[in-house]
Amino acid sequence: MRTTARPMILGDHVFTEDGAFDGMIGGDATVAEGVELTLKGMVGGDLLVEAGAVVRLTGMVAGDTINRGGSVIADW
16 A cells, blocks of 8 residues: 655546545545545545545545545544
């Protein structure tokens, strides 16, 4: 599992491999099909969770969380 600590991404981002993210995404974040992600940071736009993806959310999403058949586990 790869961890990306405290980066800032100005636009949209697509997560295509398992891991953890602790930083800020200025736009939308998409978690691709089958990917497991722990999201500790902040998403400035929407969070899109594709089919079969698993997101453990301990951070903040400013926009909407759109679940397209995955799992979102809120852990505050």
